[in-house]
Amino acid sequence: MKIFFLDQSGKPGGAELCLIDIAKPYQDNCLVGLFADGSFKNLLEENQIPVEILTNNQIQVRKESNLAQGLGSITQLLPLIQKVAKIARNYDLIYANTQKALVVGALASFISRRPLVYHLHDILSPAHFSKTNRMIAVNLANKFASLIIANSLASKDAFIAAGGNPKLTEVVYNGFDSQLYQIDPFETNTLRDNLEITDKFVVGHFSRLSPWKGQHILIEALVKSPPQVIILLVGDALFGEKDYVDKLHQQVAKLGLENRVKFLGFRDDIPQLMAACNLIAHTSTAPEPFGRVIVEAMLSAKPVIAAKAGGAVELIEPGIDGFLVTPGEPEELAQVITSCVENPDTTNQLAISAKQNASKRFDVSIINQQIAKLLQQFSSN
Numbered sequence: 081m082k083i084f085f086l087d088q089s090g091k092p093g094g095a096e097l098c099l100i101d102i103a104k105p106y107q108d109n110c111l112v113g114l115f116a117d118g119s120f121k122n123l124l125e126e127n128q129i130p131v132e133i134l135t136n137n138q139i140q141v142r143k144e145s146n147l148a149q150g151l152g153s154i155t156q157l158l159p160l161i162q163k164v165a166k167i168a169r170n171y172d173l174i175y176a177n178t179q180k181a182l183v184v185g186a187l188a189s190f191i192s193r194r195p196l197v198y199h200l201h202d203i204l205s206p207a208h209f210s211k212t213n214r215m216i217a218v219n220l221a222n223k224f225a226s227l228i229i230a231n232s233l234a235s236k237d238a239f240i241a242a243g244g245n246p247k248l249t250e251v252v253y254n255g256f257d258s259q260l261y262q263i264d265p266f267e268t269n270t271l272r273d274n275l276e277i278t279d280k281f282v283v284g285h286f287s288r289l290s291p292w293k294g295q296h297i298l299i300e301a302l303v304k305s306p307p308q309v310i311i312l313l314v315g316d317a318l319f320g321e322k323d324y325v326d327k328l329h330q331q332v333a334k335l336g337l338e339n340r341v342k343f344l345g346f347r348d349d350i351p352q353l354m355a356a357c358n359l360i361a362h363t364s365t366a367p368e369p370f371g372r373v374i375v376e377a378m379l380s381a382k383p384v385i386a387a388k389a390g391g392a393v394e395l396i397e398p399g400i401d402g403f404l405v406t407p408g409e410p411e412e413l414a415q416v417i418t419s420c421v422e423n424p425d426t427t428n429q430l431a432i433s434a435k436q437n438a439s440k441r442f443d444v445s446i447i448n449q450q451i452a453k454l455l456q457q458f459s460s461n
């Protein structure tokens with residue numbers, strides 16, 4: 081089976097990291113076409129996955145675009161659509177991994193007469209996308225896709241609520257290699273020394289810095305948490321949310337928390353950093369489509385507190401393998417953090433269950449088999 085993957089991003093967000101795992105089994109028979117250059121290309125190359133940058137023009141359409149902007153952007157995309165259609169003729173299938181990839185892939189699939197698979201990594205709700213964007217995505221997916229793979233029930237339900245065709249849609253969770261999260265304790269101690277967090281209770285937050293990821297909620301919760309608690313904020317503003325980064329720094333300064341909040345920027349040693357934490361917090365204020373960091377925390381055998389909405393609810397069984405709290409409520413978050421500090425034995429037990437459950441449910445080889453089975457129908461062999 082020859083697959084032509086499409087992704088709009090040059091930077092590695094959750095959808096892109098998931099694509100690496102999906103494309104790897106096809107590395108001898110696939111191409112990943114990107115609509116922007118950047119570090120995601122390097123990551124694909126490091127994984128021996130063929131990659132090509134398909135355009136140097138920035139695609140203007142944004143999550144909040146209106147109809148005129150949306151339609152205007154389609155005209156602007158025509159040369160890219162033609163290029164994709166031409167390349168697609170050498171492949172069995174076009175696999176669109178993001179929304180702009182869906183727009184391009186849908187029309188290219190029509191021109192090249194190749195089937196289209198759309199991997200839906202988003203919750204198509206008003207909290208995340210404008211009406212126009214939802215309408216374009218749902219109509220293109222319904223009309224042109226032969227299969228839609230949703231990354232959670234939450235994403236599938238939102239797609240159907242927005243008018244998406246339920247008969248085309250299957251849920252497949254992200255897969256993970258649990259071996260990557262086995263870190264040598266000596267390495268962890270060294271990292272804790274280097275970060276100067278040895279005697280602290282470390283709460284890690286792993287996400288791009290963006291208002292809806294809710295880093296400000298965790299900083300607010302820190303004020304009400306025991307004094308030995310500190311926060312590591314891991315991630316950067318991937319999609320231009322520089323104002324939010326400034327606001328976070330101002331919030332920390334205003335609350336006098338400079339010694340208790342460390343901004344580490346974007347990192348590629350997530351398993352090592354998670355191992356160096358005592359607890360991991362996920363604080364999205366809008367429903368998370370899946371929440372890779374939640375599973376990664378579970379695989380790291382760390383207690384995880386997640387915002388109770390979207391995909392997070394499918395990943396954690398509260399009180400059994402993690403904690404769920406009301407999104408956007410720093411008081412409640414602080415209470416759960418405090419209880420974890422005060423009850424390490426119970427919390428560690430729960431983290432051990434989390435590792436066991438996540439290793440079984442999100443094993444990358446099983447998830448890849450599920451995808452291979454779904455894609456089998458498009459094989460020309």
Ligand code: UDP
Pocket residue numbers: 092093094095097286287288314315316345346347348350370371372373374376
């Ligand atoms: N991540 C990373 N480096 C960072 C911060 C985050 O590699 O500095 C990874 C994180 O480990 C996770 C992904 O980025 O695998 C984020 O995926 P998630 O589903 O949590 O959120 P998304 O970016 O898709 O909204």
